[in-house]
Amino acid sequence: MVMQFTHALRHFVSATFIGVSMMSVSAQSPYDPDIEALIKNMTIEEKVGQMTQLNLDVISKGEIYNLVEPHQLDAEKLKKALVDYHVGSILNCGGHAYTREHWREIIGEIQRVATKETRLGIPIIYGIDAIHGANYTLGSTLFPQQIGQAATFNEMLVARAAEITAYEVRASGITWNFSPVLDLMRNPQWSRCFETFGEDVLLAKNMTHAAITGYQGATLTNDPVKVAACMKHFLGYSMPRTGMDRTPAYISDILLREYFLPTFQEAVQSGAATVMINSGEINGIPVHANKKIVTDLLRTELGFEGVAVTDWEDIMKLNNFHKVAPTMKDAVRMAIDAGIDMSMVPNNYEFCDLLVELVKEGTITEERLDVSVRRILILKKKLGLFENPMPAADNNYAAFGNASGKLVSQLTAEESITLLKNANQLLPLDAKTKILVTGPGADSYTMLNGAWTRTWQGTDTKWDDPSVASIYDALKNMGGENVQYVQGCTTSALSDYQAALTAAQQVDVIIACMGELPSTEIPGNIQDMHLDKAQLDYISMLSATGKPLILLLTESRPRIIRDIEPNCNAILQLYYPGDMGGVAAANIIYGKVNPSGKLPYTYPKYANALLWYDHKHTETMDVDFGNDAFDPQWTFGYGLSYTIFEYSNLYISNDTMTSAGLTVSVTVKNTGSRVGKEVVQLYLSDQFASITPSVKRLKAYQKIELQPQESRVITFQLTPEQLQFVGADLQWIAEPGWFDVSINGSKTSFYYKSN
Numbered sequence: 001m002v003m004q005f006t007h008a009l010r011h012f013v014s015a016t017f018i019g020v021s022m023m024s025v026s027a028q029s030p031y032d033p034d035i036e037a038l039i040k041n042m043t044i045e046e047k048v049g050q051m052t053q054l055n056l057d058v059i060s061k062g063e064i065y066n067l068v069e070p071h072q073l074d075a076e077k078l079k080k081a082l083v084d085y086h087v088g089s090i091l092n093c094g095g096h097a098y099t100r101e102h103w104r105e106i107i108g109e110i111q112r113v114a115t116k117e118t119r120l121g122i123p124i125i126y127g128i129d130a131i132h133g134a135n136y137t138l139g140s141t142l143f144p145q146q147i148g149q150a151a152t153f154n155e156m157l158v159a160r161a162a163e164i165t166a167y168e169v170r171a172s173g174i175t176w177n178f179s180p181v182l183d184l185m186r187n188p189q190w191s192r193c194f195e196t197f198g199e200d201v202l203l204a205k206n207m208t209h210a211a212i213t214g215y216q217g218a219t220l221t222n223d224p225v226k227v228a229a230c231m232k233h234f235l236g237y238s239m240p241r242t243g244m245d246r247t248p249a250y251i252s253d254i255l256l257r258e259y260f261l262p263t264f265q266e267a268v269q270s271g272a273a274t275v276m277i278n279s280g281e282i283n284g285i286p287v288h289a290n291k292k293i294v295t296d297l298l299r300t301e302l303g304f305e306g307v308a309v310t311d312w313e314d315i316m317k318l319n320n321f322h323k324v325a326p327t328m329k330d331a332v333r334m335a336i337d338a339g340i341d342m343s344m345v346p347n348n349y350e351f352c353d354l355l356v357e358l359v360k361e362g363t364i365t366e367e368r369l370d371v372s373v374r375r376i377l378i379l380k381k382k383l384g385l386f387e388n389p390m391p392a393a394d395n396n397y398a399a400f401g402n403a404s405g406k407l408v409s410q411l412t413a414e415e416s417i418t419l420l421k422n423a424n425q426l427l428p429l430d431a432k433t434k435i436l437v438t439g440p441g442a443d444s445y446t447m448l449n450g451a452w453t454r455t456w457q458g459t460d461t462k463w464d465d466p467s468v469a470s471i472y473d474a475l476k477n478m479g480g481e482n483v484q485y486v487q488g489c490t491t492s493a494l495s496d497y498q499a500a501l502t503a504a505q506q507v508d509v510i511i512a513c514m515g516e517l518p519s520t521e522i523p524g525n526i527q528d529m530h531l532d533k534a535q536l537d538y539i540s541m542l543s544a545t546g547k548p549l550i551l552l553l554t555e556s557r558p559r560i561i562r563d564i565e566p567n568c569n570a571i572l573q574l575y576y577p578g579d580m581g582g583v584a585a586a587n588i589i590y591g592k593v594n595p596s597g598k599l600p601y602t603y604p605k606y607a608n609a610l611l612w613y614d615h616k617h618t619e620t621m622d623v624d625f626g627n628d629a630f631d632p633q634w635t636f637g638y639g640l641s642y643t644i645f646e647y648s649n650l651y652i653s654n655d656t657m658t659s660a661g662l663t664v665s666v667t668v669k670n671t672g673s674r675v676g677k678e679v680v681q682l683y684l685s686d687q688f689a690s691i692t693p694s695v696k697r698l699k700a701y702q703k704i705e706l707q708p709q710e711s712r713v714i715t716f717q718l719t720p721e722q723l724q725f726v727g728a729d730l731q732w733i734a735e736p737g738w739f740d741v742s743i744n745g746s747k748t749s750f751y752y753k754s755n
């Protein structure tokens with residue numbers, strides 16, 4: 001289908017392009033003669049249009065946020081957007097998921113108008129949040145949310161989940177995925193913890209590489225099973241002081257660089273095509289107006305060449321929320337000056353009108369527009385949209401939602417689920433065990449999946465997929481008549497708890513499925529870290545029956561359960577395990593699968609002690625006063641197995657490290673009777689440093705599988721790079737001195753000599 005290409009590009013290429021040399025193109029944008037020719041022929045309005053992203057609602061029948069059902073495009077509105085305003089990008093889902101057929105119809109029609117009815121015929125790029133699978137396409141494969149993916153410590157599964165997601169997004173005719181979230185989980189109160197890869201830099205970096213290459217391939221090409229990834233939200237979004245979404249963060253430059261930047265740097269190196277900017281403010285400056293972050297750091301330092309899109313309404317918010325822009329026009333100027341390429345406006349045309357005005361009056365140069373338009377058009381070209389803007393033939397996507405995708409989802413869920421407690425080896429259960437399954441998460445599709453599931457908040461049960469097994473369904477399928485269900489309570493109130501307590505008398509074991517209803521962003525803000533009181537009360541009542549109690553958690557973030565933890569004989573953290581999470585949980589409960597997930601964050605015990613595992617020494621020092629400040633419920637990296645792994649022979653190849661590095665090894669033996677997977681974790685502690693060192697940092701890990709009685713020597717290569725931290729001058733440095741290496745509690749030391 002070279003015809004579309006002809007229409008949009010070839011025409012302008014043939015008019016020999018003279019006068020633009022590499023010198024006149026921004027140093028950060030690759031030079032492409034086709035694109036330069038096209039840009040040269042564009043009006044200011046057409047350029048501004050390319051920089052505009054609108055919500056699907058704006059071109060659909062009905063009111064914004066209240067569309068006519070079933071969804072239909074509105075031909076007049078579509079014409080206004082694409083023909084009159086030259087809009088270059090559309091996003092979102094009009095309120096809920098659609099069938100694949102409907103998506104293909106929508107995209108096909110938008111592309112038809114964009115390429116046939118506009119002067120230049122430039123295709124649009126459609127963006128969507130497919131953050132744990134193609135969640136806005138009905139029938140797609142839904143995976144565990146990112147936090148669960150991180151708990152697997154298995155990059156292969158994460159890459160495979162991203163590949164399948166890309167395939168299913170493309171099967172829906174869409175080419176741009178607003179994923180992955182690369183914000184580090186440094187405030188467990190935040191409503192979007194479940195969207196992150198957890199609190200540790202190394203783990204999150206490794207998962208970042210897996211996700212980006214899974215979505216895009218080694219480099220982004222026009223491969224019809226890949227999508228453009230969007231690393232988000234640049235930068236420092238995830239540590240608001242209050243824990244509330246989009247409220248101010250106060251982050252030192254050292255912290256910003258050492259903890260929040262590495263995932264994004266990794267994503268840039270992995271070829272991430274686009275970035276979304278953080279909606280919040282850092283140290284008093286909204287990031288959308290912060291040139292130091294959006295241009296100096298992102299472009300000059302990281303060398304990012306792709307497209308920077310704002311987050312939802314964020315230019316407008318510089319005026320009406322952040323109050324740094326006295327008028328909307330100032331807001332547009334500030335964001336353009338900071339360096340954004342595309343405005344997720346997304347519900348009106350004010351951005352277009354104001355940006356055109358700013359250019360016409362000379363406040364913003366047309367060359368500035370060219371820099372952004374160039375990046376956007378290059379992205380469209382890379383994705384093959386000029387050659388073929390239409391969704392590829394439907395029968396090219398026969399694997400959509402198929403069993404092999406579901407299997408990957410199940411394996412990911414199985415490796416993510418984390419066994420936090422197992423007193424007296426209560427788990428696994430025998431198939432004959434009589435079980436009462438209870439609690440709000442037991443028979444809930446929404447609580448398996450979390451937010452961004454068929455709708456934004458993921459709470460509307462209208463979209464439940466009846467073919468998906470809930471936790472109760474999956475247990476019942478395996479345990480048959482031995483398994484019964486009474487809900488007992490919702491997430492916030494007791495319901496038929498009397499019936500549950502009566503039923504409990506007849507069983508051997510109670511499985512209580514507790515946690516949070518899905519939520520994200522501002523609707524997910526909480527005032528209190530504790531698990532809801534009704535659920536805590538209910539657990540106490542269940543425990544009073546004297547029956548062994550197994551707690552299953554599905555939650556957006558670690559809710560405090562200190563008071564009920566002693567009442568529970570076993571505890572499993574499921575995160576939001578996705579469509580196959582019920583089956584995965586049942587397989588673990590009945591011992592068909594040996595759990596191997598590890599916590600990707602520190603689970604707090606007290607609301608006033610929200611510390612990271614890699615906190616500073618002063619945060620644990622005042623034990624003399626009875627205030628052992630680091631006393632979490634469970635720490636990062638923790639997770640039990642049904643077998644026992646014994647560690648021995650921690651060995652270091654040299655007690656001095658030079659630039660050549662050194663080798664650390666340890667023997668791990670499975671001394672139990674079941675095959676099992678273990679994450680061997682190597683931590684380093686810098687004994688003394690010019691910037692107060694953390695007590696320890698994860699520097700390497702390997703996930704291994706051992707047969708019963710099998711032992712293996714695990715070897716890690718360490719180099720001076722792994723000793724580095726961000727110093728007072730904001731450069732990464734490794735200082736000479738003593739370092740402790742620890743693996744599973746055993747410790748040895750070496751001296752680093754910088755040659």
Ligand code: BGC
Nearest residue numbers: 092129178232276311312521
């Ligand atoms: C979220 C982004 C998301 C965007 C588009 C925003 O509210 O912060 O993560 O990609 O909406 O749906």
